[in-house]
Amino acid sequence: MPRFRMTVEYEGTGFVGWQRQANGPSVQEAVEAAIAAVTGEHPAVVGAGRTDAGVHARGMVAHVDLATGRFDGRTLCRAVNFHLRPAPVALVTAGIVDPGFHARFSALGRRYLYRILNRPAPPTLDRNRVWHVPVPLDAEAMAEAAAVLVGRHDFTSFRAAGCQAASPCRTLDRLEVCRAGDEVRVTAEARSFLHRQVRTMVGSLRLVGDGRWQCDDLAAALRARDRSAAGPTAPAAGLCFEAALYADGW
Amino acid sequence: MPRFRMTVEYEGTGFVGWQRQANGPSVQEAVEAAIAAVTGEHPAVVGAGRTDAGVHARGMVAHVDLATGRFDGRTLCRAVNFHLRPAPVALVTAGIVDPGFHARFSALGRRYLYRILNRPAPPTLDRNRVWHVPVPLDAEAMAEAAAVLVGRHDFTSFRAAGCQAASPCRTLDRLEVCRAGDEVRVTAEARSFLHRQVRTMVGSLRLVGDGRWQCDDLAAALRARDRSAAGPTAPAAGLCFEAALYADGW
Numbered sequence: 218m219p220r221f222r223m224t225v226e227y228e229g230t231g232f233v234g235w236q237r238q239a240n241g242p243s244v245q246e247a248v249e250a251a252i253a254a255v256t257g258e259h260p261a262v263v264g265a266g267r268t269d270a271g272v273h274a275r276g277m278v279a280h281v282d283l284a285t286g287r288f289d290g291r292t293l294c295r296a297v298n299f300h301l302r303p304a305p306v307a308l309v310t311a312g313i314v315d316p317g318f319h320a321r322f323s324a325l326g327r328r329y330l331y332r333i334l335n336r337p338a339p340p341t342l343d344r345n346r347v348w349h350v351p352v353p354l355d356a357e358a359m360a361e362a363a364a365v366l367v368g369r370h371d372f373t374s375f376r377a378a379g380c381q382a383a384s385p386c387r388t389l390d391r392l393e394v395c396r397a398g399d400e401v402r403v404t405a406e407a408r409s410f411l412h413r414q415v416r417t418m419v420g421s422l423r424l425v426g427d428g429r430w431q432c433d434d435l436a437a438a439l440r441a442r443d444r445s446a447a448g449p450t451a452p453a454a455g456l457c458f459e460a461a462l463y464a465d466g467w
Numbered sequence: 468m469p470r471f472r473m474t475v476e477y478e479g480t481g482f483v484g485w486q487r488q489a490n491g492p493s494v495q496e497a498v499e500a501a502i503a504a505v506t507g508e509h510p511a512v513v514g515a516g517r518t519d520a521g522v523h524a525r526g527m528v529a530h531v532d533l534a535t536g537r538f539d540g541r542t543l544c545r546a547v548n549f550h551l552r553p554a555p556v557a558l559v560t561a562g563i564v565d566p567g568f569h570a571r572f573s574a575l576g577r578r579y580l581y582r583i584l585n586r587p588a589p590p591t592l593d594r595n596r597v598w599h600v601p602v603p604l605d606a607e608a609m610a611e612a613a614a615v616l617v618g619r620h621d622f623t624s625f626r627a628a629g630c631q632a633a634s635p636c637r638t639l640d641r642l643e644v645c646r647a648g649d650e651v652r653v654t655a656e657a658r659s660f661l662h663r664q665v666r667t668m669v670g671s672l673r674l675v676g677d678g679r680w681q682c683d684d685l686a687a688a689l690r691a692r693d694r695s696a697a698g699p700t701a702p703a704a705g706l707c708f709e710a711a712l713y714a715d716g717w
Contacts, residue, residue: 228591228594273592275592291587295587305592307589309588336559337541338544338548339557341476341478341555341556342476342477342478342523342525342555342707344555346592
């Protein structure tokens with residue numbers, strides 16, 4: 218029974234998130250339905266990570282097992298994409314992979330990009346893709362403060378109330394802030410993240426950016442191990458799951 | 468009577484174009500209505516260029532004369548943007564300018580960006596912002612061919628049937644093609660363009676990109692001075708008015 222590895226891109230605005238839920242349409246469900254329409258099979262699609270309602274993805278990785286030998290990756294992509302329309306979800310790549318590959322458990326890292334549109338005027342072309350922050354942000358101060366969070370820490374302060382992870386400890390491999398014109402971009406990379414960790418880190422970095430916080434305030438928030446010590450959760454629209462990272466062998 | 472210079476950004480999908488028309492909502496009309504709501508005045512807003520239905524802008528420049536002395540540029544921006552909602556149109560900047568400035572006649576150049584999404588999978592996050600070309604394009608061949616069109620030429624072959632310009636001659640200052648991941652980007656710059664010239668040039672370059680045309684075919688199309696000799700018009704969605712260029716004094 219061949220296992221397919223897929224790269225999934227989606228515009229998350231109209232979805233309750235990646236994961237199947239009772240309260241609305243999920244991306245996982247959309248992909249599963251399209252695969253069922255193409256193959257007549259009803260296998261579960263397993264994603265590398267969950268994304269919340271309104272969060273986007275350029276490089277979600279998922280796997281699925283199909284009994285049928287009729288499809289190569291390219292044909293599967295084309296057929297599934299045909300059935301996904303008009304939903305803003307597409308398989309960018311698909312190919313047969315060793316059955317030992319698991320989209321979630323084999324992943325060595327996840328990379329997210331958070332985009333802040335930092336100008337007085339509201340977004341037009343980038344509506345639903347960015348967080349609009351109209352007051353000037355000091356991206357250099359944010360970059361400096363971000364370094365405080367890199368490394369292995371107890372991230373209790375940056376974890377949503379409903380987070381189900383067994384441990385609040387995570388190793389944050391990368392948290393970089395840079396300005397590109399009107400945009401401030403935050404790149405975060407870790408083996409895994411706590412629920413809403415990226416958005417809470419971004420919401421806290423914003424406080425540094427607009428001068429309400431100094432580096433030390435961010436360090437104190439981390440040490441507090443208390444969600445109320447960190448900044449507000451940044452909106453979902455600015456967040457995009459960029460890539461899941463695997464060992465070279467895959 | 469102060470003259471304001473404004474930079475306008477818009478998502479053109481739902482508009483008949485920049486220019487006021489009887490058959491549907493225009494960007495010009497939306498901006499004029501918002502200015503009227505703010506100021507109680509009904510002046511015409513003059514844009515640097517016209518854009519067709521579905522074409523976007525990041526840097527359309529426009530001017531307007533207002534009798535009221537109540538507004539500085541920043542306040543005008545904020546108030547007009549408030550009234551523009553929920554239309555995907557925003558004033559990114561506004562400021563008082565010398566009354567000799569004219570958004571259209573003072574412009575020394577216009578720059579457009581055309582984005583082609585070049586991969587088998589359809590767009591999701593960039594839907595309505597790109598032209599989806601699923602077959603592989605040779606961006607280097609397109610870049611080489613583009614050079615054929617740069618300079619002063621009779622662009623009759625690349626001009627829409629309804630084009631009202633007195634002369635078909637234009638000086639194309641820049642036509643560059645580059646690949647950025649899955650995207651092929653075409654940048655075009657000239658003092659002015661004929662109607663649909665950029666989209667017809669892109670539609671022709673695409674024929675070079677997919678191997679149906681060689682450089683010489685593009686040169687022959689230019690020499691033919693006949694619209695039917697050039698390629699099809701590329702879709703509006705991929706085109707964005709990036710900037711109007713003025714002398715340093717403005």
